[in-house]
Amino acid sequence: MGCVFCTMDQQQVFASNGIAYAVRDTSPVTPLHTLVLPNRHVADYFELEPEERRAIAHLLEESRRDILARDPTVAGFNIGVNVGAVAGQTIFHCHVHLIPRRPGDVANPRGGVRAVIPGRADY
Numbered sequence: 299m300g301c302v303f304c305t306m307d308q309q310q311v312f313a314s315n316g317i318a319y320a321v322r323d324t325s326p327v328t329p330l331h332t333l334v335l336p337n338r339h340v341a342d343y344f345e346l347e348p349e350e351r352r353a354i355a356h357l358l359e360e361s362r363r364d365i366l367a368r369d370p371t372v373a374g375f376n377i378g379v380n381v382g383a384v385a386g387q388t389i390f391h392c393h394v395h396l397i398p399r400r401p402g403d404v405a406n407p408r409g410g411v412r413a414v415i416p417g418r419a420d421y
Contacts, residue, residue, distance in 0.1 A: 301339055301389070301390075301391050302389060302391075303335055303339075303389060303391040303393065304339050304391060306321065310322070312364070313357055313360050313361060313364070314337075314357075315353050315356060315357060316337075316353075317336065317337060317349060317350055317353035318334060318335060318336050318337060318350060318353040318354045318356075318357050319334070319335060319337065319357070320332055320333065320334045320335075320357045320360070320361045321333050321335075323395070327395075327397050328397055328398050328399065328400065328403055329369065329398070330365045330368060330369060330372070330398050331395065331396070331397050331398065332361045332365065332395075332396040332397075333393045333394065333395060333396075334354050334357045334358055334361060334393065334394045334396060335354075335391060335392060335393045335394070336350040336353070336354065336392055338350065339391055340391070340392050341390045341391070341392065342379075342381040342382065342387070342390070342392050343379045343381055343392050343394070344381060345392065346392060354394055358377065358394065358396055361396050362375060362396065365396070365398050369398065369400075371400045371401070372398040372399065372400055373399060373400060373401055374398075374399040374407075375396060375397060375398055375399060376395070376396075376397040376399060376410055376411055377394065377395065377396055377397075378394070378395045378397070378411055379392070379393075379394050379395070386414070406420070408420055409421060
């Protein structure tokens, strides 16, 4: 009850496969930042059924192709999942972030997702 992803306006969905769906993030880190979610309300990635993981993987690929077709400046991606409040999860409906990266979007991208802990990205 009250889950923003369970009550999302279906017009925001740009891709789906019956088990999962993809939407653009409403607070994007970069342009075209995308979220891929299971239809079923489940708190985190580790609670997904195998078919849900496969459906999400398929939509990540489809979303990647869509992003690359829309913006040829995209040169890389970060894929991330926050599991639990201590890891930064704020909405407890599993969602996978697909974040397009462009040259120069940060001064030093070294370490990528390792930067979630300040000072640990540059190794």
